[in-house]
Amino acid sequence: MSGHLLQLDGLRKTFGRTVAVDHLDMMIEAGEFVTFLGPSGCGKTTTLRMLGGFETPDEGRILLNGEDVTHLPPERRNVNMVFQDYALFPHLTVRRNIAFGLELRRMAAGDIDARVRELAEFLELGSLLERFPDQLSGGQRQRVALARALAPDPALLLLDEPLAALDAKLRGQVQQELKSIQRRTGKTFFFVTHDQDEAMTMSDRIVVMNAGRVEQDGTPEELYDRPASRFVAGFIGETNLIEGRLKSVEGDRAVFDWDGLTLVARPGHKLHTPGEMVSASLRPEHVEIRTTDTDTDGSPDENRFEGRLVDPVFKGSRTVARVELAPDRQLLVHIDRRSILPVDGTPVRVTFSSRHLSLI
Secondary structure (H helix, E strand, O other): OOOEEEEEEEEEEEEOOEEEEEEEEEEEEOOOEEEEEOOOOOOHHHHHHHHHOOOOOOEEEEEEOOEEOOOOOHHHOOEEEEOOOOOOOOOOOHHHHHHHHHHHOOOOHHHHHHHHHHHHHHOOOHHHOOOOHHHOOHHHHHHHHHHHHHOOOOOEEEEEOOOOOOOHHHHHHHHHHHHHHHHHHOOEEEEEEOOHHHHHHHOOEEEEEEOOEEEEEEOHHHHHHOOOOHHHHHHOOOOEEEEEEEEEEEOOEEEEEEOOEEEEEEOOOOOOOOOOEEEEEEOHHHOEEEEOOOOOOOOOOEEEEEEEEEEEEEOOOEEEEEEEEEOOEEEEEEEEOOOOOOOOOOEEEEEEEHHHEEEO
8 A cells, every 4th residue: 555645445335226436456556637527417516525534435444554544524634626616614714714723723823834934935925815795706715725634734635626616718728727726736636527628728648438448548648549338439529439340450450341341440348359340540640631533552550431511510729520421320520620521422532541540
């Protein structure tokens, strides 16, 4: 257990007949920014509440720095939380909000003042210390809530969708600020969200939850480029899910039949055997589009087909369209504005490498 800040050992939590978290095992290192991502009801918030001491697991243990804190109340854990609505005290100034947890711990007034000033300078709140929460913008309230949570110097900071109330433009700005704060403090952040873009932007590591279980645990790049399941592939960004029958697997090369079209893919996380039905994920930006009069030299591991462009939709920096390869066989594609002129019905050639087509 040495070296791990947090260990979750077989956590299980039910509410009546509903299994919210189903035997969750996990290690989290000090200084990681870990995001639990998933749809409503997947178990991510229940996990966070068990870590904070607001729910008690039916089974399993929570170890923090090697200490079993499973049954300890929130105030006896070296953990703090930033809530979705920030939960700032409206009748207290920013200064008093930040100092609140330190006053509960009966710290000396001079030490409290020094800590508040330190955090106010760090989070650029110095000019706001005498204001009340209703005099602050959404981003400012978020920073005050973060300062209050950081004030007691917790080992682990829990963040329950703290950006959900912000508008899209401000949310993007605060995402960058929050990640910068995490890096500068070196604190371990346990972040919960249903927003995939938010998770991809901020996290060192993403845990995708579904129906109380972990679907995949990895870096943003791993989840996007090599999804372990149909659920992850569909939940993280846009993708083409292609089903067919496996012909052969040799090393890092898998060949399968897609209703008469032969595709070369990269083997996935599980062991597949020839003859079985398989699914593969192909991100639309990995499909290269050319006009059919363009000559290209393909490699053995390239997939090359001809079709026609249908339903192009202009999206600013790109056009989203589909390429019809045959009846009932279409690929979603993203077309760069600098490539071809996307006109409905245009004959095109599509090319994509086997390394971008992953069995799942």
